[in-house]
Amino acid sequence: MKVLVAVKRVLDHAVRARVRADGTGVDLANGKMIMNPFDEIALEEAIRLKERGTATSVTVVSCGPVSTGETLRTALAMGADRAILVQADIELPPLIVAKLINAVAAREVPQLILLGKQAIDDDSNQTGQMIAALADLPQATFASKIEPSDGTLVVTREVDGGLETIRITLPAVVTVDLRLNEPRYITLPNILKAKKKPLETLTPAELGIDVSSRIRTLRVSEPPRRRGGIKVPDVATLVDKLKNEARVI
Amino acid sequence: MAVLVIAQHDNARLAGATYNTITAAAMLGGDVHILVAGSGAGAVTTAAAAISGIATVLWADGESLRYGLAEVVCAQVLAIARNYTHLVFPATAWGKGIAPRVAARLDSFQVSEITAVVSPDTFERPIYAGNLIATVQNSDAIKVLTVRAAAFAAASPAGGNAVQESMAAVPDSGKSQFIRLDSTPSERPELSAATVVVSGGRALGSREKFDEIILPLADKLGAAVGASRAAVDAGFAPNDLQVGQTGKIVAPQLYIAIGISGAVQHLAGMKDSKVIVAINNDPTSPIFEIADYCLEADLFSAVPQLLAAL
Numbered sequence: 001m002k003v004l005v006a007v008k009r010v011l012d013h014a015v016r017a018r019v020r021a022d023g024t025g026v027d028l029a030n031g032k033m034i035m036n037p038f039d040e041i042a043l044e045e046a047i048r049l050k051e052r053g054t055a056t057s058v059t060v061v062s063c064g065p066v067s068t069g070e071t072l073r074t075a076l077a078m079g080a081d082r083a084i085l086v087q088a089d090i091e092l093p094p095l096i097v098a099k100l101i102n103a104v105a106a107r108e109v110p111q112l113i114l115l116g117k118q119a120i121d122d123d124s125n126q127t128g129q130m131i132a133a134l135a136d137l138p139q140a141t142f143a144s145k146i147e148p149s150d151g152t153l154v155v156t157r158e159v160d161g162g163l164e165t166i167r168i169t170l171p172a173v174v175t176v177d178l179r180l181n182e183p184r185y186i187t188l189p190n191i192l193k194a195k196k197k198p199l200e201t202l203t204p205a206e207l208g209i210d211v212s213s214r215i216r217t218l219r220v221s222e223p224p225r226r227r228g229g230i231k232v233p234d235v236a237t238l239v240d241k242l243k244n245e246a247r248v249i
Numbered sequence: 250m251a252v253l254v255i256a257q258h259d260n261a262r263l264a265g266a267t268y269n270t271i272t273a274a275a276m277l278g279g280d281v282h283i284l285v286a287g288s289g290a291g292a293v294t295t296a297a298a299a300i301s302g303i304a305t306v307l308w309a310d311g312e313s314l315r316y317g318l319a320e321v322v323c324a325q326v327l328a329i330a331r332n333y334t335h336l337v338f339p340a341t342a343w344g345k346g347i348a349p350r351v352a353a354r355l356d357s358f359q360v361s362e363i364t365a366v367v368s369p370d371t372f373e374r375p376i377y378a379g380n381l382i383a384t385v386q387n388s389d390a391i392k393v394l395t396v397r398a399a400a401f402a403a404a405s406p407a408g409g410n411a412v413q414e415s416m417a418a419v420p421d422s423g424k425s426q427f428i429r430l431d432s433t434p435s436e437r438p439e440l441s442a443a444t445v446v447v448s449g450g451r452a453l454g455s456r457e458k459f460d461e462i463i464l465p466l467a468d469k470l471g472a473a474v475g476a477s478r479a480a481v482d483a484g485f486a487p488n489d490l491q492v493g494q495t496g497k498i499v500a501p502q503l504y505i506a507i508g509i510s511g512a513v514q515h516l517a518g519m520k521d522s523k524v525i526v527a528i529n530n531d532p533t534s535p536i537f538e539i540a541d542y543c544l545e546a547d548l549f550s551a552v553p554q555l556l557a558a559l
Contacts, residue, residue: 013513017377026381038495094349095358118495122376122383124361129319129349138424139319141346144488154428158488159342160257160264162432166318169424178495179482214388215358218371223382226520229541235554238526238544246524246541248445248503249470249559 003046003055004110007039007062009071010121038116042176044183047079054148057081076194077186083199098130103207117175128175138168142177251280253333260290265442266339268403273396274337276366280304286325288315301408311418316427323350324419340395352393359393364400378494378517399500443473445503451479452508459485477509493518508548511536
């Protein structure tokens with residue numbers, strides 16, 4: 001089974017996101033960039049599928065500027081076999097990313113497309129479902145367990161009311177949740193090995209995808225800040241404040 | 250033209266977030282229609298027709314729709330999508346699973362998890378775990394939105410008298426099959442719609458202690474129970490109680506955080522609560538920077554005292 005993993009390069013969650021000077025975006029100029037943590041979990045799962053003999057190869061794909069190549073090298077050091085960079089220097093909304101990855105999938109013909117359920121920068125939670133729609137494939141979102149079974153996948157999903165288990169046919173798209181696995185640490189020998197693994201660069205034009213969109217960000221702003229409140233010395237004071245000041249109990 | 254809300258339900262009851270989604274939909278201009286796609290969901294359609302402000306309830310009834318699988322519900326929505334200016338879903342796990350599938354089929358640039366309607370084509374939505382707010386404008390003919398329930402009031406469940414129309418259910422996709430749902434039945438209010446939430450964190454130490462400390466207080470206050478990611482990861486509480494960036498987003502009248510340090514990802518899920526109480530023995534916890542009332546105390550003695558004082 002060939003597995004295609006899609007990853008996004010995002011601002012490190014430990015870095016505070018700041019509004020760009022023009023007020024219409026986020027300043028990424030000096031922030032540390034990392035692989036979206038959900039996508040890292042997706043990649044770890046793909047590598048484990050290969051180690052167990054279920055997957056035959058793991059290809060990783062990302063869309064973004066040339067610096068995205070660094071994230072792909074990280075993916076190769078984790079254990080992916082090959083990487084594909086779809087180079088684009090403008091910000092790409094999820095629908096465009098889904099079209100690009102669907103176009104890559106049409107060339108690669110994977111049995112399974114794995115990616116994170118959302119990216120921690122725009123929190124859209126769209127790309128996986130959109131790839132599934134464009135490719136007319138079944139989807140399993142928010143996976144916390146993935147078990148291959150007789151040419152199908154049995155997937156446990158984190159849903160509103162608990163855990164839902166479904167069976168989907170292959171090929172399929174699966175988006176992963178936090179509790180699926182814990183990604184491995186990268187070792188120095190693997191970083192060195194990753195330098196020799198193939199990284200191919202494509203353009204949206206080569207994939208036949210128009211990257212113009214009908215959505216634009218008018219402005220980005222900071223929400224009103226919550227001010228820290230008062231310290232209460234004991235439970236009795238807390239109860240009094242909740243009853244007589246806040247009037248919420 | 251009209252706006253279509255896609256109802257979330259379990260064939261017996263509408264999910265709470267559906268009511269908040271209707272409020273957002275009513276701000277978009279045009280009649281509000283609601284699609285109830287299910288199996289034997291007559292009680293749901295009756296409830297939907299009674300909601301204030303709904304003009305038409307569309308009812309698709311078929312075995313293929315029993316479990317709300319994304320592939321089938323998507324096809325059901327697409328069958329009527331062209332009649333609408335906006336397709337509006339609750340930003341729950343269910344709605345988030347289906348909306349992008351519909352949007353991609355319509356070549357529409359979905360706007361996720363809106364928290365305000367500026368105009369029928371312009372919306373506010375949180376990004377970077379709610380640390381920033383983006384105002385986005387969409388020029389698609391059919392706009393696909395998901396709505397953050399905590400940012401909109403619930404529509405009144407009574408006072409409406411909608412027309413009910415039935416439509417043919419689409420067939421099963423043959424590609425996805427429901428096996429089972431493992432849930433913990435609870436008499437407590439739904440987390441995302443509760444007016445009071447009592448949440449526990451890693452400091453509880455075990456599942457037994459979580460239950461022993463958190464549940465009696467929640468029951469006394471008629472509250473929903475929440476948990477931090479750390480508490481869920483450690484197995485103290487089930488996944489569907491997780492409050493945060495990637496879990497449930499809540500904005501109750503009162504949020505009590507017990508033994509929760511307040512990681513950015515947790516704050517993203519509860520910082521819009523009206524009143525926040527934090528009980529923690531570490532005065533440097535980030536939760537104290539946003540809580541209205543901070544009690545620095547050992548939770549194992551403070552919470553029983555609080556329970557006794559209520």
